[in-house]
Amino acid sequence: MTLVAADIALAPAAAPERPPYLVVTNVTKRFKTFLALKGVSLEVREGEFVCFLGPSGCGKTTLLRAIAGLDIQSSGTITQGGRDISALPPEERDFGIVFQSYALFPNLTVRGNIAFGLENRGMNRGDVSARVEELLALIGLTEHGEKYPSQISGGQQQRVALARALAPGPGLILLDEPLSALDAKVRIHLRNELKQLQARLGVTTIMVTHDQDEALSMADRIVVMNMGVIEQIGTPLEIYNDPATRFVADFVGAMNFFDGAVSHENEVQVGGVRLAVDGRTPARGAQVTVAIRPEDVRILGAHPSAGLDAPNTLKVEVGDAEFLGSEVRLSLNYFTSGPMVAQTSQESVRALGIQPGKRIDVCLPADRLRIFMSGANHV
Numbered sequence: 001m002t003l004v005a006a007d008i009a010l011a012p013a014a015a016p017e018r019p020p021y022l023v024v025t026n027v028t029k030r031f032k033t034f035l036a037l038k039g040v041s042l043e044v045r046e047g048e049f050v051c052f053l054g055p056s057g058c059g060k061t062t063l064l065r066a067i068a069g070l071d072i073q074s075s076g077t078i079t080q081g082g083r084d085i086s087a088l089p090p091e092e093r094d095f096g097i098v099f100q101s102y103a104l105f106p107n108l109t110v111r112g113n114i115a116f117g118l119e120n121r122g123m124n125r126g127d128v129s130a131r132v133e134e135l136l137a138l139i140g141l142t143e144h145g146e147k148y149p150s151q152i153s154g155g156q157q158q159r160v161a162l163a164r165a166l167a168p169g170p171g172l173i174l175l176d177e178p179l180s181a182l183d184a185k186v187r188i189h190l191r192n193e194l195k196q197l198q199a200r201l202g203v204t205t206i207m208v209t210h211d212q213d214e215a216l217s218m219a220d221r222i223v224v225m226n227m228g229v230i231e232q233i234g235t236p237l238e239i240y241n242d243p244a245t246r247f248v249a250d251f252v253g254a255m256n257f258f259d260g261a262v263s264h265e266n267e268v269q270v271g272g273v274r275l276a277v278d279g280r281t282p283a284r285g286a287q288v289t290v291a292i293r294p295e296d297v298r299i300l301g302a303h304p305s306a307g308l309d310a311p312n313t314l315k316v317e318v319g320d321a322e323f324l325g326s327e328v329r330l331s332l333n334y335f336t337s338g339p340m341v342a343q344t345s346q347e348s349v350r351a352l353g354i355q356p357g358k359r360i361d362v363c364l365p366a367d368r369l370r371i372f373m374s375g376a377n378h379v
Contacts, residue, residue, distance in 0.1 A: 027076030054225035096165030302348035
């Protein structure tokens with residue numbers, strides 16, 4: 001039988017991949033002799049929530065301000081929605097921003113603060129009022145519209161600042177450590193609220209933070225920065241479970257580090273023990289650092305997959321036990337370079353009778369060990 005074109009069911013062509021919404025290319029920023037950003041490049045997709053994470057002075061806020069046009073980069077380019085904004089002043093860029101201090105006008109009511117930017121754009125009074133009421137409902141503060149900033153809580157002020165930034169309908173929201181001034185309980189509540197709101201609106205968002213818990217719980221992707229460069233870009237799971245550099249491993253979450261040397265392929269000598277490792281290792285004899293997270297140190301009897309015949313099994317002595325609520329952090333004496341930290345459930349500690357001075361068996365799973373070259377930042 002001869003087939004003709006009409007007889008053939010063609011699969012629909014795959015939709016072309018959309019270009020990134022924000023592109024930062026080789027951006028450098030100098031403040032006199034200080035180099036704050038060193039050739040930074042990254043891409044942000046439309047609707048994505050991205051966190052710039054790093055210690056104070058790493059360049060994360062400088063990068064945010066360059067994107068906003070508040071501190072124009074010394075070199076490099078920035079495009080947003082296909083438009084080159086590299087040299088544009090802030091008022092000609094399409095973004096809303098929330099600062100750490102919120103910067104609300106104390107002499108304006110909540111409604112007045114939200115309406116401020118809209119009125120400056122010449123929007124008619126009826127449209128301004130409708131937009132303000134829409135945003136008040138969105139942030140759950142309709143009944144507080146006539147109050148002044150001093151009459152509402154810090155968490156409520158943060159919501160007002162966010163509503164003000166959202167009011168003109170910008171394509172990009174920039175958040176400069178917006179939760180750092182709040183107490184821990186309010187901060188946890190608001191970060192969940194903020195992430196849900198961002199997902200509902202679908203607005204592209206970049207948040208600067210030094211708080212790893214915020215970044216891990218809120219971001220679609222995290223940009224880890226250090227000393228003006230990007231150490232790693234990835235999802236929270238990628239950043240936490242597969243750190244690309246020693247800095248990332250140390251900065252994000254808790255980590256044990258032990259000095260050693262490669263003894264054979266996929267094997268490292270640490271002190272008097274040889275540890276099997278998964279994945280590639282440097283050449284034999286190379287000086288390395290072995291890393292493992294406390295929760296990956298498996299206590300025999302507490303973890304079903306760790307038996308006495310498991311590789312990398314060690315007999316250690318409990319030096320200290322720190323109560324953390326449902327979890328307990330154990331300080332274990334084995335390596336001469338310092339204690340190893342393990343984290344396990346309070347239930348396991350009770351069941352096994354773990355206490356300072358007790359000797360227990362632990363396993364360091366080969367697939368959870370990370371290897372970094374000594375004196376270098378990466379494998």
